[in-house]
Amino acid sequence: MLPAERRARVVELLRRDGVVRVHELAVRLGVSAITVRRDIARLAREGVVRRVHGGATLELPATAPTSGGPGSGAVACAVVGLVVPSLVYYWPDVVRGVREAADELGLRVVLRGAGYAPDDELRQLGALVDSVGVDGLLVAPTTTGSQGAALVRWLRSAEVPVVLLERDCGDPGPGLLESVVSDHRLGTASAVRHLAELGHRRIGLCASAGSPTAPHLRRGWRRACEELGLELDGVPEASTCDHRDPDWSRQLDALLDRCRDSGTTALLVHSDPEALALVQRCQERGIAVPGALSVVTYDDEMAELCDPPLTAVRPPKAAVGRAAVALLAARLRAAGDRPVHRVVVQPELITRGSSAAPGVG
Structure with a gap:
């Protein structure tokens, strides 16, 4: 048939x-x-x-929906599956943006958390498609390693539209995988430029080893340093464990020692918990922030709570969620062929008390 x-x-x-x-x-x-x-x-x-x-x-x-209303068109009353890796850090604002946009369009959102575990992500996605019967998926999947590759293949073959959140599979490949991402490279570059304008010539980077954001931060940091003619020889480019890891304290002290020995006067840290822990350790060691070391954090989830409040790069989390819903709704409405869309949204630099000219503060 x-x-x-x-x-x-x-x-x-x-x-x-x-x-x-x-x-x-x-x-x-x-x-x-x-x-x-x-x-x-x-x-x-x-x-x-x-x-x-x-x-x-x-x-x-x-x-039937009234023509021209906010929920007009075939998208009204559709059910959207939303799978994010955390319901605590970073992602709540993304979820908020999704819900705001979905409410405006008359969509129903079914939320699931998957804890950065590819097998759990696949289980949740399968249940949303097979049991809930969603019309489309918004997902921030694991994309690395063999399990991540298998998950991406599943998403490419899904029989409902898929929009990736803060993830980009790179190679277009088969299937309609659209995406909305923060421009983390540009966000990192804005932090480097801010510090360079304050007079810093040696600006280090501390990025979480297991974060999917870290590679983008590294590329943005290095390119900005090169374009601005900043020193890179001997400047720390650290890949650290999670701040809850038993080895965190040792790695943190080693990083601060490298900053001192190399004359590094500013540090970009991902993410907020690591930045707060670093500032606390600086205080314990008598390293003035920002006098001896300016610190800029990446995420701005809790940066304002630090003493001093941290200058931060704030990814546009809610805007990412809203844009993803708009993409999915457009795909659901599309009667014929529609080009694959990949949306990039610019982060914002929030200047606070942890960054100053070298030796000031």
Whole structure:
């Protein structure tokens, strides 16, 4: 049976029975539940049916969205699956942006946390598609290692539209993987330029070894230093463990020793917990911040709570969430071919008390 014939059969059954269930349709049509959900999603986008929990019903003219309203078009009433690696740090603002944009469009968001574990991410995504029957996915997946590669392959073959949050798979490859990312390289460069304008010539970097953001920070830091003619020889470029790791204190002291020995007067630190711990250790060792060492943190989740308040690069988290919903909604509305979109949003530099001219403060 051709796809068009199969969808016509779904509509025929709806006219007869009023409501159809996904699993019943799958058995009756001899196809997978995922195929049925894809058919229902397409019919819903065309305004023929209305999705209900576990199935669909015919769309009545009286319930159709009013043309021109905020939820107008095929996107209204769609269900969006949202999978993020943390519900505590960084990602709550992204989730807030997603929810704000979804509410404006009449979308329902189903949120899941996956804890930076590819197997859990895949399990959550599969459940959202197979059990919840979402119309599209917003996800910040693991993309590195063999498990990450397998997860990306799954996303590329997903039968619903996918928009990546703060992730970029690089090679376009097969499948429609759109993305919205913060321009972390530009954000890092803005911090380096700020410090250089204050008179710093040796600006180091401390980045979390396991963070997917770290490679972008390194590229942005190095390129900005080279473009500004800053010293790099001997300047620390540290890849540190998490601040909760037992080896953190040793690595932190080693980094501060390298700053002292190399004459490094400023340091860009990712992320906020590591930056706060570094400033605290500076105080314990009698290293004045910003007098002896200016510190700029990357994330701005808790930077203002430090003493002194930390100058910070703030990624546009809520804007990333809003832009991702807009991309997904546009994909759901698209009647024909639509180019793959990749959106880049600029971070903001927030100047506070932890950065000053060398020897000042």
